[in-house]
Amino acid sequence: MSRFIQLHLLTFYPPSNVNRDDMGKPKTATVGGVTRLRISSQALKRAWRTSEIFDHALAGHMGQRTQRLGEEVLAHLHAKGTKEKDAIKIAREIAGVYGKVKPEKDGNPTRTEQLVFISPTEREMALAMADRMAAGEKVDPKKEQDTLLHRADTAADIALFGRMLASAPAFNREAAVQVAHAMTTHRVTVEDDYYTAIDDLNKGEEDAGAGFLGEAGFGSGVFYLYLCINRDLLLSNLGGEGETGVAEAALGALVEAAMTVSPSGKQNSYAALARAGYVLAEKGNAQPRTLAGAFARPVGGEDLMASSITALKDFRAELARVYGPGVDETCEMALGDAKSATLADLVTFCRA
Known part of the structure; x- marks a missing residue:
């Protein structure tokens, strides 16, 4: 059985602000000399862990x-x-x-x-x-x-994402899943949304202005997300071979949540309930590696998803040429490709 599972996801988010900074603006990062939108790993893990997917798949095996x-x-x-x-x-x-x-x-x-x-x-x-x-x-x-x-x-979520106890470090738990910050594969400009709220009982007799004025930032783009799962550590965290069923349920829930669950920030204002447009799952025993380097140079063009997929595949192929394949098995899903895998296929692949 392969030790490592790696997931590479490309997800398009429409204009939104699912993860904001202390000023209320979408989180960003400067990569390749240009500004990218960013979603923190903390925001992603929180959304997954509190999702109905985790609740149903891991009932009785969730910490607080x-x-x-x-x-x-x-x-x-x-x-x-x-x-x-x-x-x-x-x-x-x-x-x-x-x-x-x-x-x-x-x-x-x-x-x-x-x-x-x-x-x-x-x-x-x-x-x-x-x-x-x-x-x-x-x-x-x-x-x-x-x-x-x-x-x-x-407790599957503790086994997946770890914990730190400053008062009792002997009982710390090393996370079996490493989650990168998601970032756009391309340059972005954070835009300002100027909005007003109207007083329904204001008949315009005193003034015709709004009852409230506000400003919020938003942005849009294709995000690359990378996860690395250590299956051996996950099983060890759960208590060993006797908990294989819980480990498999946790893996299935994690894959489904990563593909379908969005952070909750400003969802009532933007309804940015996204689904992954491309997913590459890999299994093997070699040292894991991110494919974020594919986007060190921002992609461009009218079809950012297609450009991002091409850049990821080209970078992966070059890594394999120089360092060897690095993985033993793969499973790939791409929206628009009827011959590619489905969500159910990816869940089965990662659980097996």
């Missing part, structure tokens, strides 16, 4: 990224009739295993300062330990880290 585990413990103890003072103390001690807890005088004294990925198993263990402590058992949560934290479990 939260500061509020202590609040769940507190609510659990309240339901059991534990005294408020004791419940807060227990919740703070358990939450402290996962991160630094906010000060006792804070309005939310059981929350952690950091967001932490928690698996379903870890959540269950936290509630079980809270019950033990509430019953009067002498328990030091920090001395029982192995009970509350796990180096391997069936």
Whole structure:
């Protein structure tokens, strides 16, 4: 079985702003001396992980990224009739295993300062330990880290995207999936959208102007996205050979989400619900490599998708000439080519 799966996607986004910066403008990067639109890997992974695709395919095998585990413990103890003072103390001690807890005088004294990925198993263990402590058992949560934290479990999103626990680095999880920032294959100009909102009850008797004026940036283009999946690490993160079914479900969900799910930014304003126009999936054991170099020089022409596909294929062929093929199997999908693979074919290819 091949160790690495690599995905190369080209997706056209119409005028939109799916991932904006601190000024509200679309994120950009300067590549090849020109401005490109960019979608951060964080935005992409968040969209995939919270999608219905992941929810349905990985039900019961999804973690939660939260500061509020202590609040769940507190609510659990309240339901059991534990005294408020004791419940807060227990919740703070358990939450402290996962991160630094906010000060006792804070309005939310059981929350952690950091967001932490928690698996379903870890959540269950936290509630079980809270019950033990509430019953009067002498328990030091920090001395029982192995009970509350796990180096391997069936939380598929943690296995895929990893986690960092500053308070317990031994339980960090290295991501099995590397996701690049998506960037346009060509030069772009970020445009300004000047818009107004009209007061429906303004009859023009005092003034005929708008009730609100605003400005937002947008852009459009063909984005190249690269993912590299370490299948061995994914299976190890999940707990080994006994979790092959979860690993396959996670791979299928990831492929489908990468091809069909867009970040949620400004979607109500632009409806940029895009689908990949071209996908190349590769499997092999050799050192992975991105094909982003195909776009170091921006492509041009009237058909940016076709130009991007040609540039990617030419660059890949040149890499293979110089360094060898690098992969053992491929599966390719291109809209407009009736003989190419489908979404279902790509999912099957990557799961196998």
